[in-house]
Structures are given as structure tokens and as C-alpha cells.
Amino acid sequence: MKLINGIQFADMVKMGAHHLFQNADYVDALNVFPVPDGDTGTNMNLSMTSGAKETAAHTGEHIGKTAQALSKGLLMGARGNSGVILSQLFRGFGKSVEQYETLTANQFAQALNYGVETAYKAVMKPVEGTILTVAKDAAKKAVEVSETEEDIPTLMAAIVEEAKLSLNRTPDLLPVLKEVGVVDSGGQGLVFVYEGFLASLKGEALPEKTVSNSMDDLVSAEHHKSVQGFMDTADIEFGFCTEFMVRLEEGKKAFDETQFRNDLSAYGDSLLVISDEEVAKIHIHSETPGEVLTYGQQYGDLIKIKIENMREQHSEIVGDNFTKEVPSKKAEVHPYAVVTVAMGSGVSELLKSLGASAVIEGGQTMNPSTEDIVKAIEAVGAERVLILPNNKNIIMAAEQAVEVLGIEAAVVPTKTIPQGMAAILAFNAQATVEENQKNMTNAFAHVKTGQVTFAVRDTSIDGVEIKKDDFMAIAEGKIILSNPSKEESATSLAKALIDEDAEIVTVIYGEDVSEEEANDLAAFIEAQFEDVEVEVYNGKQPLYPYILSVE
Known part of the structure; x- marks a missing residue:
């Protein structure tokens, strides 16, 4: 096989995504830090799945156009650092081949190499012993082999072999991997993708699960404990996360916070009511959000309404298709906005009380994708935006969102909720985006x-x-x-x-x-x-x- 076209490449992507999906829990288990938020496998799986869906929807003979579809799907679906790096690898690949109808072995190898260069440029401080190293070593081998080998399946076999060898070397490059006794999780995820590519080219089936005997005594391949993992989607009793504000008005029903809270408690759980003399803020998980809004309307006009289908959110985490953000109303337009990320209704309310315009649900175990961040910002409708990730694994997706947005935006690289709190307090609506980015970054450095x-x-x-x-x-x-x-x-x-x-x-x-x-x-x-x-x-x-x- 000396040439591959767009249809063949789409099948490679499909197989790579499926193989990664089948082994996402194993990749999760390789995370070094033993906290319940090291979901590299989950992030890479959801990112690659997004890429595969876009590829399947735009498959044709022209491999350049198919690769562009993969690039777009990965870009918007990228979650976590591992997902963003994966998207950059194939962003560079897609850019390299966009003019080609078919690819030779050498062109395929050169495209992989260009993808590596793109990914390294996207990472501020590249660390060796990670997915970057595995991708680089595999691409280098691909270029070397393609100088004499024209058969693409043979080339892909060499790529997979070198990727595995590189993966096994990662503990020698990152001492913490050697200390814990594992290989790099992101690198392992990339190996699964490449194994899927090879299986597609050879017309072979892959096992449903990959078991590495050398790892059995070192890690458990069970999925990390997470909020989503404790229940099935069908077990969610109150399916709609409903948030809104009531602008309290004279002439409407007299507002008593205790009575208001007691009445709303009949509509669901996770209820939070905060009020002052002018406005009441409400958060509730309910099966009947319309009735909740109707009740609130007795006290005044409803503003800043947001309703999210939590069953769809949960389904996405476990790999189903859905649209995450389902606002019931278009949000108000703001000239300037601070958009941040947090988990926990109380934390969200705290950040909003400090000045956040919108809080994206996410963080540990649930890193929002580039698309999630873009949609949240578009819903706010601001002309200028500061994004606070509040998690080191969301910073790259936030930076990628800035590239996609057509407005003035910047990332304040907060890694924790306390840093985010300090940064929000330093926000100045009269300052430029660049000034705010600098001042807010300086503010959280002291926390x-x-x-x-x-x-x-x-x-x-x-x-x-x-x-x-x-x-x-x-x-x-x-x-x-x-x-x-x-x-x-x-x-x-x-x-x-x-x-x-x-x-x-x-x-x-x-x-x-x-x-x-x-x-x-x-x-x-x-x-x-x-x-x-x-x-x-x-x-x-x-x-x-x-x-x-x-x-």
C-alpha cells in the first residue's frame, strides 16, 4: 500500500479512537499523582472521540480535507493538557497535508513530524518523558524509515514499535515515573491511537482491552473514583441544574428568604438561595425547571437564567453524544467579562459573588473542553474576556479557546480556586485585557x-x-x-x-x-x-x- 486517501485515513482515525476508548481506564490508572483528578485517559478519549466524530461527518477521498476535519474536531473537543497536546499533534499533521488528495509513506511521516513541531511550540515548557517525547521519537523513526520504505502499513508498524520503545523509556526521563513504577499516561494513550491506526491499515481486529502483565503489580486498571463514577445516568433523580436570579420588585409578592427557600425545596435538591434587598440568586437541581422559574417570577423579573441537562453532562463523561450547554435564554451582553471554572455550587456562587460573570462547571475529573469554554464565553456575549481555568490541566484548553474566539481575550493562568479568587478581586473593568492579565496574575502569585x-x-x-x-x-x-x-x-x-x-x-x-x-x-x-x-x-x-x- 503505497498511498492512502481520505476514506482510509478516516478509518484509521475511527480505529484509533475506538482502541483508546476501550483502554481509557487503563490510561487513567497510570497517572502518577494519586488524587482523583488525574484522568488523562478520559481526557484523551473524549478529545479523540470528538475528532473521530467530525472526521466521520466529513469523510471523502481527499485526505487533506479529512485531516482538516480531524483537526477541527480535536481542537474543539480537546480536554486537559493531554487532549490539547493530542489536538496540536494532529493540527500540525492536518496543516501539513491540507493540499494532498493522497499521501505517500514519506508524506505521512513528514506530516507526523510537523505535528510534533506544532505541539512543542504550543507547550510553554515542554517536558520530556511525556506524550511529547513518544510522539517525537515515533515521528523521527517514521521519517527515517520512509526514506527507504514505501509500504505505509510497514511504516506504521515501525511507528508503533518505536512509540512503545519510547514509552518504556519515559521513566528514565521523568524520575517521578520511575519512583512510582509506571510509564507516562499520555504517551500510553498515544500508543493506543497508533495501534488503532496500524490495525486499520492491516485490516486486523484489536482486542477489546489491552492488559500489560508488567504493570499488573504496579497499578490498578480500575477507573479513578469520580463524581460521575458513583452513579448511572438513569440514577440522577433531578436532571436539570437550574440557576437564575430574581430582580425583586415592589408590587410583587413580598420576598421572605426562608419561606422562598422552603417553597423551592419541594422542587428538587442541591438548593442554594442567596439574597439582598434587590436580587435573589437561586441554584437548584430540579426535574421541572419551568415550574421553578414560574414560582420565582412571582417576586420579580427573572435574569441570568441558565439550565443544564445533567443527564447529558453525565453521559458525555462516560462517552455518549450530547450538547453540554443548554441555556434556556440568551444571556445578557457584557462589555467585559471574567469567565472561570469550578466544581461545587457553593464555590461557583462564591466566585460569582466576587465578580465572575460566568462559572463553567468543571475541574477535577471533569475538565471542560475547548468547545465548552468557547460556548460559555459566547453565551455571556462579552466584547472582552479574561479566562481563569483554576486548574493546571485546563490552562491549555483555555488558551486554545482564546485562539478560536473572535474577540479580545486572554488567559489568567490560575491553577487553584484560591488563586482564582485572588485574581478576580484584582480585576479592573477600566483596564485593558493585557493590563488585567498582568495585574490578576501578580495578585494570585501571593496566595x-x-x-x-x-x-x-x-x-x-x-x-x-x-x-x-x-x-x-x-x-x-x-x-x-x-x-x-x-x-x-x-x-x-x-x-x-x-x-x-x-x-x-x-x-x-x-x-x-x-x-x-x-x-x-x-x-x-x-x-x-x-x-x-x-x-x-x-x-x-x-x-x-x-x-x-x-x-
Whole structure:
């Protein structure tokens, strides 16, 4: 086979996406950090699936046009760093071949190499021993082999072989991989994609699951615990996340927050009502959002309405098709907006109260795609936008969204909720996007973040022995303690973060922590550090019992 066309390439993409889908949980299990948010396999799977859908919808003989469809689908569906890098690899590939109707072995190899160059340019600080290295080594081998080999299946076999060899070398390049005893998760995901390509070219079937015996004693191939993993889609009792505001008016029904809250509680769960003299903000999960809105309308005009189908959201996480954002009304137009990302209704309300125009549901275990971010910004309708990812694994998707948007926009590279809070407070509606980006970045640099979460497996990192289901204290991204006690992990974290320069400590407690437990932690901090002011918020975030902000 000396030439491949668009139809053949589309089948390669289909097989690659399917093989990755079948093994996404295995890729997830290779994540080094034992927290419940290292879903490389999930992110790559959803990204590649988006690319495959777009490719299938625009398949033709012309391989350049088919590759462009893959590039577009991956670009919009990219989630997490691994998904964005995957999209960049095939973005460069697509750019390289856009004029070709068919590809020779050498042209295919050169396109892979151009994809690697594109991906490296997209990453600010490329790290070797990752998916980038595996892609680079495989492409280099492809170029070398294609100088003498014209048969494309033979070339692809050499690419797969070199990708596997490179993957096995990743622990020698990244010490943390060697310490934990795994290969790079993103690199493994790319190997699965390339194995699918080869199977398509050879007309062979692939096993439903790939089992690596050498890894059986090192990692568990079960999917990480996540919010979505605890239930089936059909188990969601109240399917619509409904958020809106009521502009309270004289002449309408007199507003009493307690009565309002009690009445709304009959329509669903996860109810949050916050009000002042002019406006009431409401969040509720309900099966009948229309009735909720009708009830609220008794008190005044409804504004900033957003309704999301959580069953569709859940289905996307497990691989089904759907449109994530389903607003019931076009959002108001803003000249300037701050769009951020968070999980937990309480955290979202906190960020909005500080000045966020919109909060995209996402974060740990659920990284929003480039398309999700673009749609959220378009729904706001702002002329200028600052994007706060609040998660290191969302920054690249946010930066990719900036490229897609047709408005003035920039990313403030926040990696945590506390950083996002500090950045929002520094926002100035009178400043330029560039000025805000600089000032907001400087503002969050002075905030320290602590997190308490549970371990998803036994491991050892930086000398800390970690047991599955223990609570880990993470200070500024570094695991400092693993303990069966949630309380001891939280108090140890506080002592590690707070120093003589600290003035304000914010405790954001999650859905598995009671108000009494959170207040006990606050009392401990106040007793230990007399000059520190402590604020406590119910963030209702999953997976992370405590998030601490120290300023």
C-alpha cells in the first residue's frame, strides 16, 4: 500500500479512537499523582472521540480535507493538557497535508513530524518523558524509515514499535515515573491511537482491552473514583441544574428568604438561595425547571437564567453524544467579562459573588473542553474576556479557546480556586485585557493553596508513603502527608501553610464535610495563629473535603 486517501485515513482515525476508548481506564490508572483528578485517559478519549466524530461527518477521498476535519474536531473537543497536546499533534499533521488528495509513506511521516513541531511550540515548557517525547521519537523513526520504505502499513508498524520503545523509556526521563513504577499516561494513550491506526491499515481486529502483565503489580486498571463514577445516568433523580436570579420588585409578592427557600425545596435538591434587598440568586437541581422559574417570577423579573441537562453532562463523561450547554435564554451582553471554572455550587456562587460573570462547571475529573469554554464565553456575549481555568490541566484548553474566539481575550493562568479568587478581586473593568492579565496574575502569585483529598491507590511520592483511601494533605501542589484521619490531615495542612506573614485564611469545605467539622478546623487555626482572620465557606465541592487559601 503505497498511498492512502481520505476514506482510509478516516478509518484509521475511527480505529484509533475506538482502541483508546476501550483502554481509557487503563490510561487513567497510570497517572502518577494519586488524587482523583488525574484522568488523562478520559481526557484523551473524549478529545479523540470528538475528532473521530467530525472526521466521520466529513469523510471523502481527499485526505487533506479529512485531516482538516480531524483537526477541527480535536481542537474543539480537546480536554486537559493531554487532549490539547493530542489536538496540536494532529493540527500540525492536518496543516501539513491540507493540499494532498493522497499521501505517500514519506508524506505521512513528514506530516507526523510537523505535528510534533506544532505541539512543542504550543507547550510553554515542554517536558520530556511525556506524550511529547513518544510522539517525537515515533515521528523521527517514521521519517527515517520512509526514506527507504514505501509500504505505509510497514511504516506504521515501525511507528508503533518505536512509540512503545519510547514509552518504556519515559521513566528514565521523568524520575517521578520511575519512583512510582509506571510509564507516562499520555504517551500510553498515544500508543493506543497508533495501534488503532496500524490495525486499520492491516485490516486486523484489536482486542477489546489491552492488559500489560508488567504493570499488573504496579497499578490498578480500575477507573479513578469520580463524581460521575458513583452513579448511572438513569440514577440522577433531578436532571436539570437550574440557576437564575430574581430582580425583586415592589408590587410583587413580598420576598421572605426562608419561606422562598422552603417553597423551592419541594422542587428538587442541591438548593442554594442567596439574597439582598434587590436580587435573589437561586441554584437548584430540579426535574421541572419551568415550574421553578414560574414560582420565582412571582417576586420579580427573572435574569441570568441558565439550565443544564445533567443527564447529558453525565453521559458525555462516560462517552455518549450530547450538547453540554443548554441555556434556556440568551444571556445578557457584557462589555467585559471574567469567565472561570469550578466544581461545587457553593464555590461557583462564591466566585460569582466576587465578580465572575460566568462559572463553567468543571475541574477535577471533569475538565471542560475547548468547545465548552468557547460556548460559555459566547453565551455571556462579552466584547472582552479574561479566562481563569483554576486548574493546571485546563490552562491549555483555555488558551486554545482564546485562539478560536473572535474577540479580545486572554488567559489568567490560575491553577487553584484560591488563586482564582485572588485574581478576580484584582480585576479592573477600566483596564485593558493585557493590563488585567498582568495585574490578576501578580495578585494570585501571593496566595498559597492547600487541599485535602483522598488517595486512589497505594504509592510513594517524595518520601511520603500513601495508602489507598487515606486523606492526603497537599500544600502548593506537593503531598506532605497521608493520614487515615481527615481532621489530622486538615490541621497538619494548615500548620504547613500558615506562617507569620499570613493574614487571612479561607476554609472552603466540601460536600462530605459538615458545618460543625469546618468550624472546628477554623477554631483550631484561630487558636494556633492568633493574628490570622479565618473565613469559612460551604463550597459543596466533590472529592476535596477542604480547600485552604492563605494570604
